[in-house]
Amino acid sequence: MVLTAPGRPLKLQDRPHPEPGPEQVLIRVRACAVCRTDLHVVDGDLPDVPIPIIPGHEIVGEVIAAGAAAGVEPGQRVGVPWLGHTCGDCRYCRDNHENLCDSARFTGYQIDGGFAEMTVADHRYCFDIDPSYDDMEAAPLLCAGLIGYRSLVMAGDARRLGIYGFGAAAHIIAQLACWQGRQVYAFTRQGDERAQDFARELGAVWAGASEQPPPELLDAAIIFAPVGSLVPAALRAVRKGGVVVCGGIHMTDIPAFPYSILWGERVVRSVANLSRRDAEEFLAIAPQVPIRTRTAPYRLEQANEALEDLRQGRLSGAAVLIMD
Ligand SMILES: [Zn+2]
Numbered sequence: 001m002v003l004t005a006p007g008r009p010l011k012l013q014d015r016p017h018p019e020p021g022p023e024q025v026l027i028r029v030r031a032c033a034v035c036r037t038d039l040h041v042v043d044g045d046l047p048d049v050p051i052p053i054i055p056g057h058e059i060v061g062e063v064i065a066a067g068a069a070a071g072v073e074p075g076q077r078v079g080v081p082w083l084g085h086t087c088g089d090c091r092y093c094r095d096n097h098e099n100l101c102d103s104a105r106f107t108g109y110q111i112d113g114g115f116a117e118m119t120v121a122d123h124r125y126c127f128d129i130d131p132s133y134d135d136m137e138a139a140p141l142l143c144a145g146l147i148g149y150r151s152l153v154m155a156g157d158a159r160r161l162g163i164y165g166f167g168a169a170a171h172i173i174a175q176l177a178c179w180q181g182r183q184v185y186a187f188t189r190q191g192d193e194r195a196q197d198f199a200r201e202l203g204a205v206w207a208g209a210s211e212q213p214p215p216e217l218l219d220a221a222i223i224f225a226p227v228g229s230l231v232p233a234a235l236r237a238v239r240k241g242g243v244v245v246c247g248g249i250h251m252t253d254i255p256a257f258p259y260s261i262l263w264g265e266r267v268v269r270s271v272a273n274l275s276r277r278d279a280e281e282f283l284a285i286a287p288q289v290p291i292r293t294r295t296a297p298y299r300l301e302q303a304n305e306a307l308e309d310l311r312q313g314r315l316s317g318a319a320v321l322i323m324d
C-alpha cells in the first residue's frame with residue numbers, strides 16, 4: 001500500500017520483491033500496526049516525505065533472506081521499529097543518543113515500511129520478539145510500546161503519572177506503569193467514556209476529560225495526543241518540579257501560557273524516536289508484566305480504512321494490518 005502523493009489515499013500496487021543490501025534482511029511481513037505517525041506521513045505533516053513511499057513502522061515478520069553481513073538468521077521472527085538507520089559516527093551516535101542521529105532514517109518514512117507483504121530492514125534494527133506474543137499482539141509494541149517506554153523513562157520516578165490521549169501508546173504504557181507501582185491518571189477527549197472505561201480497566205486510578213484538573217497534583221504527565229493546548233493543561237496538573245513529556249512526533253501549536261504554570265522548576269520536554277537500547281529493554285520487560293495489547297485487525301488492502309478509523313478516534317487500542 002503505497003503513498004503516491006501527500007494527503008491522498010494509499011494505493012494498492014504490485015511490485016517485485018525488494019532486494020536486501022549487505023546489511024539488510026528480506027522480511028516476509030506478517031503484521032504491521034498502524035501508528036499516528038503514519039497519519040502524519042500520509043497527511044504530509046512531516047517534512048520531505050519521499051514519494052512514493054510505503055508507510056508502516058511496527059513490523060512483525062519472518063526473515064526470508066539475510067545479506068552477507070547480517071547477524072539475523074532466515075526463519076527468525078523479528079520486529080522492525082521506526083528507527084531504521086543511524087550513521088554511527090555523528091556526535092549523537094557517539095554519545096549514546098542515536099535516537100537524535102543527524103543522518104537517521106526512519107522506517108515507513110524514508111525507508112519503505114511494513115504496509116506490504118515483503119520489506120527489507122537493516123539487521124541492526126531488527127529485534128527479537130518473545131514467543132508469548134502472537135504477530136498481531138506484538139506489532140503495536142514496536143512503536144506505541146517503544147516510544148511509550150521512552151516517554152515513561154523520561155517521566156522519571158513519578159508516582160502519580162498523568163497520560164493525555166488514551167490510544168495505542170497509552171494503553172501499553174499504562175500497564176507497565178501500574179506494574180511498576182505507579183498511579184495512572186488518564187485524560188481523554190471530553191465525553192469519551194469508552195476510552196475512560198478502557199483506562200480504568202487497565203488499572204488507571206482516575207480517568208477524566210483533558211480539561212479537567214486531576215483530584216491530586218501529578219508528579220509527571222505524558223502527552224500522546226497531538227494537541228498543543230494540552231501542554232499548558234498538563235503543566236497546570238503537575239506539582240512543582242514535575243515534568244511534562246510530549247511523546248508525539250507532531251503537535252499542533254502550543255498556545256501562549258503564563259510563566260507561573262512553568263515556574264517552580266516544572267519541565268516541558270519532548271521525546272524523539274527511540275534507541276536500540278530502548279527496544280532491547282522494553283521488549284524484555286513487556287512479557288514480564290505481561291503487557292497485553294488490544295488490537296483491531298485489518299487486511300493489507302484495508303490500510304486506508306485503518307488510517308481513517310485512527311484519525312476519527314474510532315479505535316481503542318491499535319489497528320494492525322494482517323498479511324495472508
Ligand atoms: Zn549519527
Ligand SMILES: [Zn+2]
Binds near residue numbers: 037038057143
Ligand atoms: Zn509510530
